[in-house]
Amino acid sequence: MGSTRKFRVWRGDENGGDLQDFQVEVNEGEVVLDVIHRLQATQTPDLACRWNCKAGKCGSCSMEINGMPKLGCMTRMSTFTEDETVTITPLRTFPVIRDLVTDVSYNYEKARETPAFAPPAGVAPGDYRMQQVDVERSQEFRKCIECFLCQNTCHVVRDHEENKPEFSGPRYFIRAAELDMHPLDAKTDRKEYAQASMGMGYCNITKCCTEVCPEHIKITDNAIIPMKERVIDRKFDPLVWLGRKILRRDQLNGQGQGLDAPSGKPAGVTGHAKGVGPTSARLPEPPDLQEDGKLALTEITFDRPAAPSPFGEDVSFPMRGTSYVHPDRQRETSPEDEGTQAH
Amino acid sequence: MTTTASRPGAKPRAAIAARTLRTDRWWVPPLGIAAILLFFIAYATVRIFMAKWYFVPEHNYLTPLYSPCVAENCVPGSSHFGTWLPALPFFIPLGIIAFPIVAGFRVTCYYYRKSGYRSLWASPQACAVKEPHTKYTGETRFPLIFMNAHRYFWYLAFAVLLINFYDAALGFKGTDGGFGIGLGTVIIWVNVLALAGYTLSCHVCRHITGGRLKHFSKHPLRYKFWTFVSKLNAKHGTYAMTSLFTVILTDAYIMAVSAGWFSDLRFIN
Numbered sequence A: 001m002g003s004t005r006k007f008r009v010w011r012g013d014e015n016g017g018d019l020q021d022f023q024v025e026v027n028e029g030e031v032v033l034d035v036i037h038r039l040q041a042t043q044t045p046d047l048a049c050r051w052n053c054k055a056g057k058c059g060s061c062s063m064e065i066n067g068m069p070k071l072g073c074m075t076r077m078s079t080f081t082e083d084e085t086v087t088i089t090p091l092r093t094f095p096v097i098r099d100l101v102t103d104v105s106y107n108y109e110k111a112r113e114t115p116a117f118a119p120p121a122g123v124a125p126g127d128y129r130m131q132q133v134d135v136e137r138s139q140e141f142r143k144c145i146e147c148f149l150c151q152n153t154c155h156v157v158r159d160h161e162e163n164k165p166e167f168s169g170p171r172y173f174i175r176a177a178e179l180d181m182h183p184l185d186a187k188t189d190r191k192e193y194a195q196a197s198m199g200m201g202y203c204n205i206t207k208c209c210t211e212v213c214p215e216h217i218k219i220t221d222n223a224i225i226p227m228k229e230r231v232i233d234r235k236f237d238p239l240v241w242l243g244r245k246i247l248r249r250d251q252l253n254g255q256g257q258g259l260d261a262p263s264g265k266p267a268g269v270t271g272h273a274k275g276v277g278p279t280s281a282r283l284p285e286p287p288d289l290q291e292d293g294k295l296a297l298t299e300i301t302f303d304r305p306a307a308p309s310p311f312g313e314d315v316s317f318p319m320r321g322t323s324y325v326h327p328d329r330q331r332e333t334s335p336e337d338e339g340t341q342a343h
Numbered sequence B: 001m002t003t004t005a006s007r008p009g010a011k012p013r014a015a016i017a018a019r020t021l022r023t024d025r026w027w028v029p030p031l032g033i034a035a036i037l038l039f040f041i042a043y044a045t046v047r048i049f050m051a052k053w054y055f056v057p058e059h060n061y062l063t064p065l066y067s068p069c070v071a072e073n074c075v076p077g078s079s080h081f082g083t084w085l086p087a088l089p090f091f092i093p094l095g096i097i098a099f100p101i102v103a104g105f106r107v108t109c110y111y112y113r114k115s116g117y118r119s120l121w122a123s124p125q126a127c128a129v130k131e132p133h134t135k136y137t138g139e140t141r142f143p144l145i146f147m148n149a150h151r152y153f154w155y156l157a158f159a160v161l162l163i164n165f166y167d168a169a170l171g172f173k174g175t176d177g178g179f180g181i182g183l184g185t186v187i188i189w190v191n192v193l194a195l196a197g198y199t200l201s202c203h204v205c206r207h208i209t210g211g212r213l214k215h216f217s218k219h220p221l222r223y224k225f226w227t228f229v230s231k232l233n234a235k236h237g238t239y240a241m242t243s244l245f246t247v248i249l250t251d252a253y254i255m256a257v258s259a260g261w262f263s264d265l266r267f268i269n
Helices: A032-042 A105-113 A131-142 A149-152 A172-182 A191-198 A208-212 A217-235 A240-247 A326-340 B028-050 B097-109 B110-117 B142-169 B183-200 B204-209 B220-233 B235-257
Strands: A005-011 A016-026 A062-065 A068-071 A085-087 A095-100 B266-268
Touching: A005 A032, A005 A326, A016 A032, A016 A062, A032 B028, A068 A208, A085 A191, A105 A172, A131 A172, A131 A217, A149 A172, A149 A208, A172 A217, A191 A217, A208 B183, A217 A240, A217 B142, A326 B220, B028 B097, B028 B110, B028 B235, B097 B110, B097 B204, B110 B235, B110 B266, B142 B183, B142 B204, B183 B235, B183 B266, B220 B235
Parallel strands: A005 A085
Antiparallel strands: A005 A016, A005 A095, A062 A068, A062 A085
C-alpha cells in the first residue's frame, strides 16, 4: 500500500539554495533513493543526485538524511513514521556542485597523497606469498566502498575547513593501517608519515566515522587506534625505542628494506605526495608494449590478448596431456563403460 | 548565515543554516554520560579526601579508592603493603599511590576519550552536530598530546589491578578470623573482575599483546593472546562503565559497613 509522505530536499548550488518541500508517494519496500527517483520522474526532473548501483556497494548516493550521513539506497522508508518529514541534504563537508551532488575531490587528493603499496625487493610479481592470518586485519579495510560518509561526518574537517590540508581523514587512516599491517609492504615509515603528514593526531576518537560506515568497518577500533598505538611506538614511547635499538627487533622495524619517503614535516604534503619517487630495488613496471615499442592503441589491435599469462606465454589452453574427470562423475559412468566393454 | 565551516579561497559548501538537521534525540546519550562522569568525579573527590570509613577490619574489606594505603596515618590493618610513607596532611589523599594512576588511566582511555570529548567538551556532542569551538587542533599539541601516555598508565594500572586482587583475596576473612564470605566479599570480587575486564580489554593491551606485529603467523602464541584481547576489546566501553559503577558500589558498601550504617550480610562465617 502506497502512502503520500512529506519530504524536504535541499536544492541549490554554490551561490545558495534552500530546503524545498515535496509530497511524494512512497510504496512498501522502497528506500530514500527510490523517492529521489520518483521526484525526478514526477516533480523535479532537474534534481541532481549521484547514484549508481542501488545496492550499497558503489558508494555514490551518499547524502544526509534527517541530518545523518547515510547512503540513500540503504535507508529504508519503513524506518520513518508515516507522518514524519524526511529532510535530505547534500554532504556538508564538501563543496556543493548542485542539489545533492558535492565535489568530493578532497578525498581523491588525499588518496593521491597516501603512499601506495611498496613491493618487497627480490620478490617477483606472482611470487607473493602471504598467510591468511597475516592479511585478515587488512582485508577488513578492503571492504571500503569509498562513499566518504566517514570523511563527511568527521568533525575535524566538517566543522573546521582550515584543517583540510593537514588532515587526511578516516578513510585514509584505514588505508595507512591496511598497508602498515600488510605482510609484504616494504615501506617502513608509514607510522611517522601518518603522524606527520596525514594528521593522525587530529583524531580524538569520537568514533563518528565508525557509526556512519555502511560497511560496518570498525574504523576507530581496528584501524585508527592501532595506528595511533604504532605511532606511539615510534614517536612517544622511549621504552620501545630503546628496545628496538638494543635488541634490533625486526618486528618493530617492519621489513627494514629502507624504502622510506622523506617525512617529518609537521603538516601537509610531503615525500610521496610531493612526487618523490620510491627508492626500491624493484622499479615501477611499465605496461606491456607492442613490438614497435609503443603502447597499443586499443586492446583489439594489441598483438597479445591481455596481460602476460602467469603460466607463461608459451602455454595454450586447454592444456594438452592433462585430463580431468570429476570423481563422482567417474563413479557414475564406470559401470556403463564396463557394460559397453562386455558387449 | 550558514553554520557550515568555510575558509578563504575554499569552494562554498551547501548553504544550510541549521546547526544540525538530526531529528532524533541526539543530546540524550552525551547528557547521560556527562551526568555519570560528573557524578563519579564528584563522588571520588569527596571520598578520597574523607580519610575515614575506608576499611572494615573484621573482614579485611579495603575500598579500592584507598588501596594500597601506605601512609603512617592509615587505619591499623589496612596497610597490606606496609607503611613507607609518613603521615599525610589532610589535603593529600591516603590513596595517593594508586589514585593518580587509575584516574590517569581512565582519562587517557580510548573509550573515555570518546565519551569525555563528546559529553564534557562538546567536540563534537554527537555525530553530524556542529561543535561550538572555533578552532580545533585535536591531540596534536599540549596538553592533549599527553593522551598518548595511555600506555604508561596501563602498565601502572595493571600493577594496581594485581594489588586489588590481593586485597580481594584478603577479603575472605570470617568473623572468627578464619575463612568467610559475606556480601562485601562478593561485591569486592565482582569489582575486581570488572576492573580486570576493563584493564585487559584496553586497546593498549591489545596492541602490546600482538597488535603491533606485522606477521601473526610468526608469533602464534601472541596471536592467540591478541585474539582473546580483541574479543574483550569489542566490549571495552561496557567494561569501562561497569567497572566505574562497581568501584562506586564497592566503596559505598565498605563506607556504609565501616561507618556502622548497616552490618555486613554474612553467607559463610
